[in-house]
Amino acid sequence: xxxxxxxxxxxxxxxFGKGTQTAMKIQVAxxxxxxxxxxxxxxxxxxxxxxxxxxxxxxEKLVSQGAKCKIRPTVNPSFxxxxxxxxxxxxxxxVDIVRRTDNAYKKIGALMTYDxxxxxxxxxxxxxxxxxxxxxxxTPFVNSVYGAKTNRESAQSALCAAVTxxxxxxxxxxxxxxxxxxxxxxxxxxxSDFDFQLLGYVxxxxxxxxxxxxxxxxxxxxRNFSNASLMNLxxxxxxxxxxxxxxxxxxxxxxxxxxxxxxxxxxxxxxxITQEDxxxxxxxxxxxxxxxxxxxxxxxxxxxxxxxxxxxxxAGKKLAVPLFIMSSDPTMRLCEQMGVLKTxxxxxxxxxxxxxxxxxxWKFLYGKKGVTDSPKCAYYTKRRKMEFVIxxxxxxTYSALEGEVTSDRxxxxx
Amino acid sequence: MTxxxxxxxxxxxxxxxxxxxxxxxxxxxxxYLIDPESGVVIERNHSLxxxxxxxxxxxxxxxxGSSVVQADGMYQLKMHNMGPKAMxxxxxxxxxxxxxxxxxxxxxxxxxxxxxxxxxxxxxxEVNAIEGEIKLVQKGE
Numbered sequence: 001x002x003x004x005x006x007x008x009x010x011x012x013x014x015x016f017g018k019g020t021q022t023a024m025k026i027q028v029a030x031x032x033x034x035x036x037x038x039x040x041x042x043x044x045x046x047x048x049x050x051x052x053x054x055x056x057x058x059x060e061k062l063v064s065q066g067a068k069c070k071i072r073p074t075v076n077p078s079f080x081x082x083x084x085x086x087x088x089x090x091x092x093x094x095v096d097i098v099r100r101t102d103n104a105y106k107k108i109g110a111l112m113t114y115d116x117x118x119x120x121x122x123x124x125x126x127x128x129x130x131x132x133x134x135x136x137x138x139t140p141f142v143n144s145v146y147g148a149k150t151n152r153e154s155a156q157s158a159l160c161a162a163v164t165x166x167x168x169x170x171x172x173x174x175x176x177x178x179x180x181x182x183x184x185x186x187x188x189x190x191x192s193d194f195d196f197q198l199l200g201y202v203x204x205x206x207x208x209x210x211x212x213x214x215x216x217x218x219x220x221x222x223r224n225f226s227n228a229s230l231m232n233l234x235x236x237x238x239x240x241x242x243x244x245x246x247x248x249x250x251x252x253x254x255x256x257x258x259x260x261x262x263x264x265x266x267x268x269x270x271x272x273i274t275q276e277d278x279x280x281x282x283x284x285x286x287x288x289x290x291x292x293x294x295x296x297x298x299x300x301x302x303x304x305x306x307x308x309x310x311x312x313x314x315a316g317k318k319l320a321v322p323l324f325i326m327s328s329d330p331t332m333r334l335c336e337q338m339g340v341l342k343t344x345x346x347x348x349x350x351x352x353x354x355x356x357x358x359x360x361x362w363k364f365l366y367g368k369k370g371v372t373d374s375p376k377c378a379y380y381t382k383r384r385k386m387e388f389v390i391x392x393x394x395x396x397t398y399s400a401l402e403g404e405v406t407s408d409r410x411x412x413x414x
Numbered sequence: 415m416t417x418x419x420x421x422x423x424x425x426x427x428x429x430x431x432x433x434x435x436x437x438x439x440x441x442x443x444x445x446y447l448i449d450p451e452s453g454v455v456i457e458r459n460h461s462l463x464x465x466x467x468x469x470x471x472x473x474x475x476x477x478x479g480s481s482v483v484q485a486d487g488m489y490q491l492k493m494h495n496m497g498p499k500a501m502x503x504x505x506x507x508x509x510x511x512x513x514x515x516x517x518x519x520x521x522x523x524x525x526x527x528x529x530x531x532x533x534x535x536x537x538x539x540e541v542n543a544i545e546g547e548i549k550l551v552q553k554g555e
Contacts, residue, residue, distance in 0.1 A: 026512065026515055026516060029427075029428070029429075029515045030508065030511055030512055030515065032426075033426075033427040033428075033506065033511045033515075034506075034508075034511070048480070048481045048482045050482040050483075050486065052482065052483075052486040052489075053486060053489055053490060053493070054485045054486040054488070054489030054490070054517075055482065055485070055486065057489065058485075058516060076482070134481040134482075134509075135480070135481055135482075136479075136480040136481045136509075137480075139481070151508045152481065152507060152508050152509060153481060153508055153509070153512070154481045154482075154484060154485055154508060154509040154512040154513055155481055155482050155485060156485055156512050156513070156516050157508060157509075157512035158481075160512075171508065209476065209505070238480065239479075239480070240478075241442075241478060242442070242476060242477065242478055242479075242507055358482075358483075380446070380480070380483065382447065382456070382457075383446065383447065383456070
């Protein structure tokens with residue numbers, strides 16, 4: 001039985017209102033499920049808002065019971081109805097659900113950041129901070145790259161934690177559960193951020209959900225990883241699998257040496273990942289190359305650097321198919337400030353802020369074929385009957401200019 | 415068959431008591447990639463592709479999928495009465511645990527090791543996720 005402090009007991013008994021009581025009840029059940037001995041306070045939270053039915057149902061339930069967040073969380077994107085209504089006609093039910101969700105989260109005290117990469121901008125934890133982060137691509141980033149401590153929370157469990165200000169002490173909050181379980185020797189050169197997408201996707205298929213310690217043997221820069229590459233790695237490991245933390249030998253804070261990473265002088269298991277492994281997974285998950293109807297980037301939200309790379313390719317040209325780049329609002333404003341947004345719009349493209357690909361605002365693309373750089377984007381939109389060719393960001397951009405994905409387009413333009 | 419192999423101890427995660435037909439999945443389950451109106455798995459390359467999990471006692475190794483879609487998939491299945499009656503999992507993760515507690519679907523783990531030898535698809539089980547017990551009530555074939 002989990003041991004509660006006096007305040008936590010009072011929360012459970014309803015002394016802080018019914019909403020807080022509901023949240024604490026759920027957290028106690030989670031604590032019991034994982035045999036957590038007690039609760040610990042959190043300093044940050046991120047809630048994977050989605051305005052899907054379960055999300056709206058749960059947040060409205062807590063709000064109706066008077067819950068208020070003790071730790072104000074940042075939130076995931078839904079869709080930007082003001083921007084999207086200029087591109088397509090939105091159904092009033094869909095807009096209504098977005099507004100209701102917005103309203104409920106504001107009432108409960110969330111910060112309406114609408115971004116799936118909060119760890120890069122508005123919610124950045126420090127090493128050893130105990131936090132509650134949902135969003136499966138955010139959890140591995142904060143655990144692995146920053147050395148903060150969170151379990152792989154669901155949207156609802158993170159919201160409960162934001163309300164009570166505590167989480168059960170178990171899982172990845174404990175040092176011994178964060179140790180590496182397998183040494184992954186990456187033999188591929190890993191020249192592009194896209195290679196990290198493929199690596200992230202293929203790894204769980206090969207080794208299951210063990211905590212990997214990456215050794216990038218043939219990567220030229222061993223101490224320089226772009227935000228996008230690490231973001232991609234974590235996002236894809238949690239699409240084909242369920243991996244809340246990873247280590248990079250000689251780079252991430254808990255892996256300065258092999259002994260550090262494995263918390264032992266012994267490496268329990270080893271595996272090699274080759275360029276062929278990466279190529280084979282792409283062939284398996286991508287739609288066949290050929291003509292496309294649109295390009296959709298930003299799952300997770302593109303960084304400014306990524307948007308700049310796209311912009312360089314399309315500057316002064318005309319896109320053959322619509323291009324939608326999803327990013328955070330601060331990134332979009334930076335693009336506006338820097339003139340990047342204007343260049344994209346002149347080519348016929350769009351930056352959409354606060355928006356996720358897994359939202360009903362993309363109905364006008366259902367049944368069509370697009371190009372993306374994200375396996376995660378292709379995976380979750382299966383339910384929405386969208387088909388994607390998956391290729392690197394540069395090639396995907398060239399494809400949007402031509403209206404067709406060919407295998408080796410890059411060379412024609414260099 | 416002895417009485418002993420009809421009864422399996424387990425660890426309660428999400429409370430409840432129910433009975434139904436058992437369905438094993440070799441692969442992890444992403445509830446979002448199950449059609450909420452029929453309970454049919456729509457994920458290609460999945461061992462249950464094309465099969466319905468509706469009202470089954472679902473036995474699977476782990477959950478897969480993002481922190482959002484697991485809860486929503488489960489919620490929609492439940493709203494259409496197409497969800498699993500109970501779930502028996504090998505490796506429980508936070509998302510699966512939180513979703514089943516909130517959606518009030520019974521979930522257990524740490525089942526006796528002889529469970530897999532004694533229980534097959536189509537058998538009828540009684541899952542008591544209050545006491546932490548699973549009973550094999552009837553063999554399928």
